[in-house]
Structures are given as structure tokens and as C-alpha cells.
Amino acid sequence: MAGDVVDLILADHRKFEALLRDIRNEEEDQEEALRELAAVLVAHAEAEEKEVYPKLRRKDAIDSEKAEHGEHEHAEGHESLLRVLEVGDPSKEDFGDALEELTKDLAHHLDEEERTILNPAREEIEESIRQELGRAFMEERQRQLDNDCGDIENVRRLVEEARASGDL
Numbered sequence: 001m002a003g004d005v006v007d008l009i010l011a012d013h014r015k016f017e018a019l020l021r022d023i024r025n026e027e028e029d030q031e032e033a034l035r036e037l038a039a040v041l042v043a044h045a046e047a048e049e050k051e052v053y054p055k056l057r058r059k060d061a062i063d064s065e066k067a068e069h070g071e072h073e074h075a076e077g078h079e080s081l082l083r084v085l086e087v088g089d090p091s092k093e094d095f096g097d098a099l100e101e102l103t104k105d106l107a108h109h110l111d112e113e114e115r116t117i118l119n120p121a122r123e124e125i126e127e128s129i130r131q132e133l134g135r136a137f138m139e140e141r142q143r144q145l146d147n148d149c150g151d152i153e154n155v156r157r158l159v160e161e162a163r164a165s166g167d168l
């Protein structure tokens, strides 16, 4: 049993925030926290785009503008994540600036997604469908993780694709 897609998405959002705190904290394994954030962030965004946004659109819980805006913000997040991964070393001066940018992009996207996508999903989509969507979301998320989706080369590929398709 995977659970309600809204709860699963919210749990990931809180996980991103916790990992960002660990990445800033010199007493934590910052590089490990960054690897984990990269993987779960990309897996989450890809699973939302492939399994959640299209279904919410078909059910008229959100319009295509909201879904496209969400995809644009995912691409921006991946671009900021790529900069952090490119610096890589938390002790480098540029790391803090890159991390600050990623933190801002993420805070903005999580706020907007929770207000304008998850709230309508809760109201407009019946419980059994939210459970079904939860399963599909977790399956795609796991498939992404199994394919090492947070690897810098994959993140670079996603950013390049977003540039080519006009999402960035």
C-alpha cells in the first residue's frame, strides 16, 4: 500500500527541506545528503510530471497552465541543482551561493505546488483515485531511483532537454 498521493508528495517535500538543512550543516555528511537530495528531487519531479500532473489535468483538478508552470519550475530546480552538483564540494566558496539559489527555487515551488496543485487535488479527486495515483507515483519514483536519476550526467541531460523544449 503506497498511500494517498497528496500525503506522499508532502512527505517528500518535507524530506527535501530536511536534506537542505543537512547539506548546510558541517556536522552532517553534507556530500551524502546532497547525493540523496539530488536523487529524490529528480525522482519526485519526474514522477509528478509523468503520473500526477497529467491525471489531475484529465480530471480537471488543475488546468494545463498550472501543469506547465509546474514543469517549468521543475526545470529551474534541476538547473539550480546542477550548479550545486557542479561545484560539488561543500567547502568551496561557490557552494553556498549555488545552494542558496536551489533553496530559493525549491521553497518557491513547494509553496506554489502545495497551494495551487495539492489543495485542488485533495478537494476534487476522490480518495480511491488518490490512492491509485499514489501507487503510480511511487512506482515511477522508484524506477527513477533505480536508474540513478540524481547522477550529475542525468541532471545535465534533463536541463539540456528542458532548454531544447522551451521549458527553460
Ligand SMILES: [Fe+2]
Pocket: 009, 013, 044, 048, 113
Ligand atoms: Fe512536489
Ligand SMILES: [Fe+2]
Pocket: 045, 048, 070, 074, 109, 113
Ligand atoms: Fe513539483
